[in-house]
Each structure stands twice: as C-alpha cells, then as structure tokens.
Amino acid sequence: MSLRINDVVPNFTAETDQGQITFHDWIGDSWAILFSHPKDFTPVCTTEFGAVAQLAAEWEKRATKVIGVSVDSAEDHKKWKTDIEKVGGAAAGFPIIADEGLAVSKAFDMLPAEAYLPDGRTPADSATVRSVFIIGPDKQLKLSMTYPMTVGRNFAEVLRALDALQTSAKGVATPANWEVGQDVIIPPSVSDEDAKAKFGTFDAVLPYLRKIKMPA
Numbered sequence: 001m002s003l004r005i006n007d008v009v010p011n012f013t014a015e016t017d018q019g020q021i022t023f024h025d026w027i028g029d030s031w032a033i034l035f036s037h038p039k040d041f042t043p044v045c046t047t048e049f050g051a052v053a054q055l056a057a058e059w060e061k062r063a064t065k066v067i068g069v070s071v072d073s074a075e076d077h078k079k080w081k082t083d084i085e086k087v088g089g090a091a092a093g094f095p096i097i098a099d100e101g102l103a104v105s106k107a108f109d110m111l112p113a114e115a116y117l118p119d120g121r122t123p124a125d126s127a128t129v130r131s132v133f134i135i136g137p138d139k140q141l142k143l144s145m146t147y148p149m150t151v152g153r154n155f156a157e158v159l160r161a162l163d164a165l166q167t168s169a170k171g172v173a174t175p176a177n178w179e180v181g182q183d184v185i186i187p188p189s190v191s192d193e194d195a196k197a198k199f200g201t202f203d204a205v206l207p208y209l210r211k212i213k214m215p216a
Contacts, residue, residue, distance in 0.1 A: 003109045008139050009034075010107035016067070016095035017077035024139055030065045031166065033158070034133040036110060037070040040080040044152050045070070049080075049096075050088025051155045062162055068096035069104050071129060105129045110146075134162055136169070170215045171198075186210040 003009065011024040026032075035052060037045040052066055059066050070077065077096040084092045097104055105111045110129045132153060134143040142165045147153050164174040172184040186195045188208050195202055195210060203211045 003141060003144070005142065005144075006140050009133065009135050009141050010104075011139075012104055012107060014104060015074050015098045017074045017081065017098070018095040021067075021095065021097075026067070027065065027135060027137070027139060029137050030063055031137060031162065032065045032067065032135045033059075033162070034108070034131075034135065035066065035068045035153075036105065036108070036129045036131045036133075037068060038129045038149065040070050040072040040076045041083065042149075044149060046080070046083055046087050048153050048155075049084040049092060050090070051153075052094060053084060053088040053090040053092040055155060055159070056090065056093060058159055062159075062166065064162060066094045068094060069099050069129070070096055071099045071102060071105060073100055074098040099129075108133065132158060134158075134165060136165070167214065172212070172215065175211075181214060183211040184214050186212060 009023070011022065013020060013022045035048070037048075039045070049068060052068070068077075070080075072080075074096075077098060081092045081096075099105055102111055102115055106113060106115065108131070110131055130149060131144055131146040133141060136142050143161055145153070145158075145161075160179060163180050164178055167180075167184060168174060171187070171190075173187050174184055175182075178184070183203075186199060186202060190198070192204075192210075195212075199212045199215075201212075205211060
C-alpha cells in the first residue's frame with residue numbers, strides 16, 4: 001500500500017545497532033527523520049550518513065530525532081559506523097535499523113511485497129531503498145524524497161524542508177526557495193478578515209497570494 005502525505009507512518013519493532021526499538025515509541029513527542037539505504041559499506045551512503053552525523057546539533061536544535069535503515073545486520077551497522085565517522089569527522093550517535101528481512105522497506109513502500117535479498121546480492125537488489133521520510137510528532141508523514149543510488153542527498157535541503165514544515169505547522173505556508181527568516185504565505189483557506197485578526201497587516205501581492213513576516 002502506498003504511503004502518502006499525512007498518513008500515519010507504519011509502527012514496527014526492529015533491531016538497531018543500539019538495541020531494539022518500537023518506532024512510534026522511539027519518536028515520542030519529537031519530529032523524526034528516517035533515512036533509508038540499500039546496503040552498508042556503499043560509497044554514496046557513507047558520505048550521506050557522515051553528513052547526518054555532522055548535523056547532530058542542528059537536529060537537536062529542531063527537536064528532531066534521526067534514524068537510519070539499511071538492509072544489513074545490526075553488527076554490520078556497528079562496523080560501518082567506523083567508516084561513517086571517519087568520512088564525516090563526527091560521532092554517528094543515531095541508530096540504524098537492521099532491515100535484513102525487508103519488513104521496514106516494504107512497510108514504507110520502498111520495495112514491492114515480493115522483493116527478497118538473493119545470495120551474493122548487490123546494492124542494486126534494493127536500489128529503491130534510498131528515501132528520506134520526515135515525520136511529525138503526530139506520527140504522520142509530512143514529506144518524503146527519493147534519490148537514485150548515484151546522487152547523494154542534499155542535507156541543506158533536508159534541513160530547509162524541516163524548517164519549512166515546522167514553520168507551516170503554525171498555520172502558514174512557505175514560498176519557493178524559502179529559508180528561515182523570510183516572509184511566509186497566508187493560506188487561501190483563511191479569509192482577509194481572519195488573516196488581519198490573526199496576523200495583522202499583510203502584503204497582498206495577488207488576491208490569493210498574501211505575505212506576512214515569519215511568525216515567531
């Protein structure tokens with residue numbers, strides 16, 4: 001079954017390199033980001049997890065937990081983290097889910113139900129396990145992005161998208177290329193009268209495009 005924006009994400013119990021978790025309990029009242037990978041010890045994914053490790057303070061600032069998933073064992077994850085920390089130059093304090101049975105990959109619609117890992121497999125056998133899922137404290141999917149194996153993820157964009165989601169949760173929307181501190185948009189569902197009562201003065205660029213300063 002497809003996983004769509006605003007769907008409650010699957011709950012599951014799984015082993016990680018830091019012990020067993022139940023996903024919804026692990027999220028708690030935080031925002032969360034699930035990064036998926038088709039195999040341990042792959043070049044692009046190693047650089048990506050290194051980037052995640054470098055951003056530890058940024059995730060904490062945004063009250064956001066990060067967790068990886070890769071279709072290898074927890075023991076392999078522990079060994080892989082040595083390489084991740086060498087490449088990223090930072091401690092990889094986040095857990096990585098061991099998804100050897102592909103249960104999590106299938107639950108998040110990254111692989112078809114009939115998928116399996118053959119003997120002597122390569123990353124190509126689980127190539128579509130290359131997604132980012134941003135999840136709200138309500139356990140609903142807020143945003144997802146999927147990349148091919150040859151294109152490293154842009155973590156500046158992941159952070160920007162997270163900032164935009166947390167800002168839009170205050171009842172506004174964000175325009176193209178928006179960054180923290182820039183003006184935001186009043187949703188069309190809010191009347192001019194209600195917009196004035198809620199936000200004060202606004203700039204009506206078009207009848208349906210009304211901008212205000214970013215809420216505190």
